[in-house]
Structure formats: structure tokens, C-alpha cells
Amino acid sequence: MILKIDRLPVELPVPENPSPNDAAAVQELLGGKFGEMSTLMNYTFQSFNFRGRTRLRPFYDLICSIGGEEYGHIELVTYTINMLLTGTTKRGTRPETTPLENATDARNTKHFIASGQTALPFDSMGQPWTGNEVFSSGNLKLDLLHNFFLECGARANKMRVYEMVSDPTAREMVGYLLVRGGVHIVAYARALERLTGVEVSKLVPVPDRSNKACPETQKYESQGVHRRLYTFSEEDYRKAGLVFNGPHPEDGQPLEVVFGAPAGSPAPDLEEEPQLNAPGADNIDPQMFKDIAKKMGVSV
Numbered sequence: 001m002i003l004k005i006d007r008l009p010v011e012l013p014v015p016e017n018p019s020p021n022d023a024a025a026v027q028e029l030l031g032g033k034f035g036e037m038s039t040l041m042n043y044t045f046q047s048f049n050f051r052g053r054t055r056l057r058p059f060y061d062l063i064c065s066i067g068g069e070e071y072g073h074i075e076l077v078t079y080t081i082n083m084l085l086t087g088t089t090k091r092g093t094r095p096e097t098t099p100l101e102n103a104t105d106a107r108n109t110k111h112f113i114a115s116g117q118t119a120l121p122f123d124s125m126g127q128p129w130t131g132n133e134v135f136s137s138g139n140l141k142l143d144l145l146h147n148f149f150l151e152c153g154a155r156a157n158k159m160r161v162y163e164m165v166s167d168p169t170a171r172e173m174v175g176y177l178l179v180r181g182g183v184h185i186v187a188y189a190r191a192l193e194r195l196t197g198v199e200v201s202k203l204v205p206v207p208d209r210s211n212k213a214c215p216e217t218q219k220y221e222s223q224g225v226h227r228r229l230y231t232f233s234e235e236d237y238r239k240a241g242l243v244f245n246g247p248h249p250e251d252g253q254p255l256e257v258v259f260g261a262p263a264g265s266p267a268p269d270l271e272e273e274p275q276l277n278a279p280g281a282d283n284i285d286p287q288m289f290k291d292i293a294k295k296m297g298v299s300v
Contacts, residue, residue: 009075014169016167023108027123027124043070046063062229065231068237084169089102095275141195155206158181233260234260237259
């Protein structure tokens with residue numbers, strides 16, 4: 001089961017220049033082949049389908065821990081897209097004024113037609129994410145090798161999106177995910193080493209460029225975020241540390257497992273976009289909920 005927490009892994013700054021085209025580029029990190037939808041669903045199904053987990057429990061716990069984190073990464077990328085789209089069309093309630101006119105110049109008009117000017121589970125070209133991106137062979141060595149490759153491909157795409165968009169909202173998100181994705185690369189490298197004896201960590205980093213090339217990563221690495229694996233459970237997955245341990249392959253600092261989740265930051269309250277009738281429900285009076293709460297004897 002998943003315990004849902006209404007927070008993002010990190011705080012996102014307000015965009016300086018909201019841009020539908022920047023949002024379209026960031027969509028690749030959500031619904032692309034190497035996006036967060038793929039990492040979440042690959043590790044989720046591998047954990048559900050894991051055979052022999054009693055004998056191989058440390059590997060199972062590692063995959064489950066990383067899968068738990070990916071849910072929050074989907075949220076972080078989605079909120080980034082939503083913030084980059086907020087305020088990019090003319091607000092109002094008069095459709096005859098053509099309030100969405102400039103949306104025809106956007107790379108992806110689905111953001112304005114198929115949603116409330118918000119993210120959807122597709123890539124940067126508007127192609128939907130599908131279950132064809134899930135690899136769950138049942139063979140532990142093969143699945144771990146695939147996961148290492150998947151995380152390296154995700155890292156390459158994040159670096160390229162970083163070079164495409166300059167807004168601080170997108171770059172903060174990418175910087176954080178470069179650091180956390182680096183943890184997952186090291187984790188799967190360690191898992192393969194424990195399983196096979198092959199020194200996969202010698203390949204790191206893939207691609208070759210260091211995270212330090214992106215300034216937004218540096219504060220997270222100085223806090224040790226690059227060497228910390230979260231289990232996203234206070235009680236379970238406690239054997240992940242039998243795989244994730246030893247020195248970090250890039251700076252030699254000790255790897256550590258944290259039982260639970262990062263503190264995170266409140267998710268932003270997205271502004272209403274009345275020209276899209278999003279969210280609508282204009283007849284709802286907030287006082288109604290206060291009255292109901294008072295009758296129930298609860299605080300809101």
C-alpha cells in the first residue's frame with residue numbers, strides 16, 4: 001500500500017516566465033520513455049511480481065524503496081509543468097474574447113484542450129505514456145540491469161531538458177531529480193555488484209558530466225542528499241541497507257539508508273483559470289464546509 005502525504009519532496013520557486021513550450025519540454029520527464037511514469041511503474045510491477053523475496057529480501061526492499069520515491073517524483077514534475085502553464089492565457093469568463101488564442105502557438109495544445117492548463121501523462125511530443133514501457137522479466141539480474149540503464153537514460157534526459165529551459169522552477173526540479181536519480185543509479189549498481197561481483201559502480205556517472213555542472217544540484221549534494229536512500233516506510237524495507245552501503249563511487253562519502261521519507265514542502269495551491277472553467281464549481285460557498293465542520297465538532 002502507499003501512504004499518501006500532501007507534500008512535495010522540495011519547494012519549487014514561482015516561475016519567472018511561465019511558458020507553455022517549457023512545460024511541453026518538461027513533459028518528457030513525466031511521460032517519456034525515461035520519464036517518472038516509467039520509473040514508477042517499472043519498479044512497482046517488479047516489486048509486485050518479485051518471486052523468492054524471502055531468500056532475496058534485500059533486493060526486494062531496495063526496489064520497493066526506490067519505487068516508493070518515484071511517486072513523489074511524478075508529483076514534482078507534474079507541479080512544475082502546472083506552474084509553467086499557470087497564467088499563460090487570458091483569464092476571464094467571456095469566451096467570445098478568445099482567451100485561449102495564444103494557445104494555438106504552443107507546442108502542445110492538449111494542455112489547453114484536454115486539461116485545465118495542466119500536465120497529462122504524455123511525453124514532450126504529446127504521445128501518451130503506455131504500459132509498453134514496463135519491463136518486468138522476472139529475472140533479478142536482468143531487471144536490475146534494465147533499471148540501471150533506465151536511470152542512466154533518465155539522467156541524460158534531465159540534463160538535456162535543463163539545457164532547454166532556463167526558468168528557475170524547472171531548473172530547481174531538474175537539479176533535485178538529478179541528485180535523487182543519481183542515488184538510484186548507485187543503488188542499482190550496488191545491487192548488481194552484490195548479485196554478480198561485477199564492479200558496475202566504475203561506470204558512474206553516466207552520462208559522464210558531473211551533477212555539479214548544474215548549480216541547483218550543489219546545495220542538495222552539500223546536504224548529503226546524493227548518498228541517502230529513503231525507504232518511504234517507517235517499518236518495512238529495512239534490509240535495503242544490506243545492498244545500499246559502502247562509499248559513494250564519486251566522492252567516497254558513506255552511503256546511508258533512512259527509514260521513512262524526507263520532510264518535503266507544502267504543494268503549491270494552483271491558481272484558478274476561469275477561462276477554462278477550471279475548477280468551476282462557482283456556486284460552492286466555503287462557509288458551507290465551516291458550518292458542516294462545526295456540526296461535526298471538527299476543525300478545518
